[in-house]
Amino acid sequence: MDVQTFCSFIVLFMSIIWPAVSGFNILVSSVYGEGSHFLAGAAVGQGLADKGHNVTVLISRAYEHRAKDPKYSNLSFLIFNHRNRSLQDVRDMFFHANTMAFDSAESQMLELFSLFSESMADDCVGVLHDVDIMKQLKGMDAIIMDPVWLCGIVMGAVIERDLNHSKQIKMISMTPNIPDGAMLQSIGSYFNSAFQPEISTGYTNRMTFLQRVTNIFFTSLTIILSQYIFIPPYQKVARNMGFDQQDLDLNLWTWHKLFDLHLINIHMSSDFPFPLSPNVILIGGGLTVRPPAKLDQELEEFVNSSGDEGVIVFTLGTYFASVTKFQPKFVDMFAEAFRRLPQKVIWQLKELPKKELPPNVKALPWVPQNDLLGHPKLRVIITHGGNNGFQEACSYGVPMVIIHFLGDQYDVAARVEARGMGRSIDKFALSADVIYETLYDVINNPRYAKVAKEVSSIIKNDPMSGKERAAFWVDHVIKYGGDYLRSPATELSFIQFYMLDVLAFLLTVLCIVLLIAFACLRFVISLCYRVVFGSTKSKTD
Structure with missing residues (x-):
């Protein structure tokens, strides 16, 4: 064999095995880098990185501290700048969106919904015109994007056009919460309002006549908001980037053509069962869970001092940890309820209240939730009903008390009560007596812990974790495409689909x-x- 033949053989050999050795290049775009959306997207990225893929996460300059977090050392980060807003404006927007439920009516949510769409579409323009970022994205094999930020669709189309369509970017959606009916219908997955509760209704899958009427109304409203408020700003972005409707038909009813795969962070052990199209993969049941680490000495001593009574963890997430500032009465109610309980309480509060907290309460600006959920002395977790925390508690088998404020938190509360894993408290019915009675019941009634442990056993019996399942299917569609997984229902008109x-x-x-x-x-x-x-x-x- 001469040198030239040998070199040709080596080049051919490396071209075959290189993807298997170095993995695929995958972009994760999960809404700026903050909150539950980022945590779920980053968890999927970590699962892919563990399988040898090269994962890059696109985040906002407002949350660039994520790139320095050692927990994400196996991920690369691309940081985009905001065009017309300061970094504090961005942080304030997310803070307001997550705390307005305390003082605002649902009527203001529409205004906020529209503002978010316009602002995030504007940031998409900034990303698309960032030469350095777009240059680095040309090497991507797939884009995993959160449906809350549709920029990933336009990014994929721009990359393919710049490469003269010599490469097809695989598009994967990653929904970090309970899916809405509009999304399920748009991808060809069956949605029936008779037994599938719409997002934000807080209904179970056994609805009364009036609830079914309301459920259809909510689904119709979701479709209207998506099609006529949420999507149009991105349609404008696509047009400004030179795409007409034939090139990129960014429309709710063409989503089945735009995506190869859909990942949803739910698990049927804790959700209401419903039929799914083959290209919809459930990755819940502990997507963001990691093996519990040992608590620091001070916190461990506090937990152990609880004796046989155990501890309660109270966390309402990143944004509600500042509740002392804008709802001091809220803090007073819980402090009074905790004072009556024999358990020790670990409470996430960024600022201490003016009144002294009870001696059995330890306030921390940040709570190691995952590590506490895995602690044998934990009796119950009080949470706002964020989907990540809900899935983590299910994975560890911990009973829950849900205080829901907005969005899919109502739906998480409905699932917790329907499954028997705990109870919920309406935000308008909060009082020290209600909080105390609810906690006393969940802690002392063994049926809640029994159901929670059963759910945990079902999750742990899965042959693959959520991360592994996501990594397997993303790798699969990059290799083989997702056309064969698409439901033929997407090709039918409304008249044909319903016969x-x-x-x-x-x-x-x-x-x-x-x-x-x-x-x-x-x-x-x-x-x-x-x-x-x-x-x-x-x-x-």
């Missing part, structure tokens, strides 16, 4: 048959009448 044309045809046939039968019967009756009465008349004559 209205067939029903109309069968109804028409039935009407014709009945008309013929009626005509025949009328003819027979008329004939008999003539025979009987005709013969009688002739005898009379």
Whole structure:
């Protein structure tokens, strides 16, 4: 073998095995880098990195501290700048969106929804015009994007166009919470309002007549908001980037063409069962869970000092940890309820209240939730019903008390109560007595802990974790594509999908048959009448 042949063989060999050795290049775009959306997206990215893929996470300059977190050392980060807003404006927008439920009515949510769409679409323009970022994205094989920020769709189309369509970017959506009906229908997965509760309704899968009526209304509202408020700003971005509708049809009813795979962070052990299209993969049941680490000495001593009574963890997430500032009465109610309980309480509070907290309460600006959930002395966790925390508690088998404020938190509360893993408290019914009675019941009634442990056992019996399942399917669609997984329901019109044309045809046939039968019967009756009465008349004559 001469040198040239040998070199050619090496090049061919490396071109075959290199993807297997170095993995695919995958971008994760999960809403700026803050909150539950980022945590779920980053967890999927970590699962892919553990399998040898090269994962890059796109985050905002406002949250660039994520890139320095040693927990994400196996991920690379791309940081984009904001065009028309300061970093504090961005942080304030997210803070306001997550805390407005205390003082605001649902009527203000529409205004906020529109503001978010316009602002995030504007940031998308900034990313698309960032030469350095777009240059680095040309090497991507797949984009995993959160549906809350549709910029990933336009990014993928721009990359393919810049490469003269010599490469197809695989598009994967990653929904970090309970899916809405509009999304499920748009990807060809069956959605029936009779037993599938719409997001934000707080209904179970066994609804009354009026609840089913409301459920259909909420689904219709979700479709309208998505199609006419949420999506149009990105349609404008696509047009400004030179795409017409034929090149990039960014539309709710064409989503099935835009994506190869859909990941959803739920698990059927704790959710209401419903049918799914093959290209929808459930990755819940502890997506963000990691093996519990040992608590620091001070916190460990506090936990152990609880004795047989155990501890309660109270955390309402990143934003509600500042509740002392904007709802001091809220803090006072819980402090009074905790004072009556024998358990020790670990409470996430960024600022201490003016009144002294009870001696059995330890306030911390940040709580190692994962590590505490895995601690044997934990009796119950009080949370706002964020999906990540809910899934983590399910994975560890910890009973819950949910205080829901907005969005899918109502739905998490409904699932906790329907499954029997705990109880919920309406934010408008909060009082020290209600909080105390609810906690006392969940801690001392063994049925809650029994159900929570059962759910945990089901999750742990899975052959793959959520991260592993996500990594497997993302790798699969990069290699083989997702066309064969798409439901044929996406090719049907509304009339065809619900068989209205067939029903109309069968109804028409039935009407014709009945008309013929009626005509025949009328003819027979008329004939008999003539025979009987005709013969009688002739005898009379």
